[in-house]
Amino acid sequence: MPMLPESIIRELQRIAGDDNVLHAPEDLIVFEYDATIERGVPDAVVLPATTQEVSAVVRLAHERGIPIVPRGSGTGLSGGCVPSEGGISLVLTRMKRILELDPVNRIAVVEAGVINFEIDRAARAHGLFYAPDPASYKSCTIGGNVAENAGGPHCLAYGVTTNHVLGLETVLADGSIVEVGGRMRDVPGYDLTGVIVGSEGTLCAITKVIVRLLPVPETGYTLVAQFKGVEDAAGAVSRMIASGIVPQCMEITQFESIARMLSGGAEPTVTASMIVEVEGLREDVAELGPAVREIIEANRAVSINVAKDDAEREAIWAARRGAAGMVGRIAPNQYVIDGVCPRTMLPQLLRQVSEIAKKYDLLHVAAFHAGDGNLHPNFVFDASQPGVVERVVAAAGEILQACVDAGGSITGEHGVGLEKRDHLRLMFNEADLAAMQRIRAAFGAVELFNPGKLFPKEAVALPV
């Protein structure tokens, strides 16, 4: 492993303080992971406290040709913050101040390391909320959300991160601090904010974020329904969208493989459940709630429970958010796929996923954003068994191909990262990728920020 010269470590310590630079192997190993199976150890970890410190670190790295890999809480699901080519892991979790919360204009200005949930909590004190709600919302940072253009269950109605970010403070490759966008969206100019959101740390470091807040809906209606088969649940989703009902979210959890494991050979009566939530005015909910219920009943739900109060609603959501954690008790490793298909194709895609899992002899469950067509098949396995990782990766590739063939995408909210960089070619040709690379060159970031991510491994030739 190429260690950084002592002089650079000293320089980093001078910028961020001795305690905020890690370089001992036992400290570095802690930063080798995210929530995928990707691994890569940084050469140094720096935890700056201010934008000026970030700028100084980036400038130093730029001068010395050391890669910079920005990192928040490390909850990412595509290997985006894994330092696969070494370099400096730029950890922004010390920049965690909410600088401003303006309830009249419905804006918050926050540092990149603020936890998603903290923004939401601060907003709720004013009757507002921050809409994007990834499952890791209690631990993931807003900077990471911006880098990955994170989603979550409620994005069906409210949109993903990019729909809620108005402006950014960034540090470019040469260390310059550049603000893009602002508090108002009507400012003329290129929408650089829109390009940086979802650029996965490959363009710049993000130090501050201006987010839009929404008013908390007056009331809600949350139900959880159980189904014998996931096709029935998926059918209900398609039926709902087709009839013009777009609830705030529609989430399916699929656990047929576990149900079969536990049923001792008997045919399980329930193998999937679905959460549907409708929010809005009392009048909206009074009309939509029963309409939703009717469609679910018509799609052969085995049982339906409607939350009677906030506590019951919270219990339903706690179960959904905890799905990934629960799966961890079955086997030590999991591999979550983030494919998207048109919503009309959901039943077909779910069938294909089951066939692919069977073909590779893999156990799979899923907890996914059905209303968006965003599948999250999750392979559960023990990586120490020989050959299993190869089977998982091959099966994932086939599922992504199936999503693209259906007119969908290889990633709905997790990002391309390391994991899917070679699958990007399923969606984009050389010209498409070259145009993206040119934008990266315009940011001056080709060699510096997060090398080896997002773009396919073989370099895309830049037309001169």
Next chain:
Amino acid sequence: MSDNGTLKASIKAAASRASIVPRRRLPDYAIDGLLPQIAVSPANAEETAAVLAAAASCEAAVIPWGGGTAMATGSIPRRYDVALDVTRLNRVVEHVAEDLTVVVQAGARLQELQEHLAHRGQYLPLDPPLPERATIGGILASNAGGPWRHAHGWPRDWLLGMRVALPDGNVIKSGGRVVKNVAGYDMGKLFTGSFGTLGVIVEAAFKVMPLPPARATAVAFFKSSGVAVRAAMALHARNLRVESLDLLSADAANAVLVDHAKGNLWCLLAAIAGNRGAVERTLREMAAICTGEGAAMASLAPEQAETVWQRVRGLGLQTPDRDALTLRAFLLPSKVAPFLESAESTARARDLPLQIDARPALGAVYCRTAGGERVTVLVRELRELAGSLGGGLVVEACATSLKSQIDVWGDSRRDAGLMARVKDSLDARRTMSPGRFVGGL
């Protein structure tokens, strides 16, 4: 730029004969008094890209055209050789109603698209002026919107994917046609609002929405802009089913409401959409808030309402009237009331009557006036006012003579350097609409 003959020969080699617009129609493509040497209306994306590449190789400048409804916006072109008209790319490529998505070519007119979607009870919630002329590509390129922005946001919020012809001769795509997609850079955002300075949008995919079951329009009349803004923000804070919320000065209200106008009062106009119960409640609560502030209320029958909203959209409209001036101030919502108050007195001092259409919750204020040479000072004063309130001001339409005296886009931005590098990365030869956009891009 190379000489005329070489350029025309190169363009004719890149485009089919049927795509060359007859010479006599060149005046249709005038911008700020300048005419192109040639106009091309390509039949497909590849031909569009080939024309761009041919022009780029001759160091010529290309300006894309849709319905032409926003062409008054922008600085005087530095060069203008080729008009590229996208209106032959006018197909709805695919509308999957069950999926609430549509793919449409850039030259399709908004109204045609809306009619197509309405057959299946859906719509794209964007309502810029002149939908019968405005094209999808033009709406995206100019980031155009109307009163519906209040509830439904910007074109970028509905965009799922895009195909763009670049001056290097490639047609690139970004995004896709599914509602959630983060694969690769979100390039579609970059072209949205870029005013034709990076490439030519040839196709776009959008999310669409079911048409609301019920709609209504309510009107409230106020003695002052300050009280009216307070009422508007109180209504906004209730999070009801308001789709548009426009505050019109007496002048603007008289132009819009005609028979229903009330002399010299400010008029708050609200479109309300949703299910019947929610619409009725919104109307009730709006009436309570507004009468509580001393306003007189009126309601409009559905067919009247449609006409009134059409006129509201037309208020910011760019007419060929050489003296007409349309300004758009962008502010934080909390700064709309102070802006309106000072703007009124500024205009009064200059003896220039302002027609104002403010969207308080969006912080957008459109001002319209006509006044020949005297408007230059007014623009400077209003721009200074908006700036002092933390916002800015864009001149959306004005006489060409004014454009040589002021920058229509306003002060340069902090990210101007990065914008210029982005421009150069996709359009190194400055083929696309040179000089038209912010910072001389």
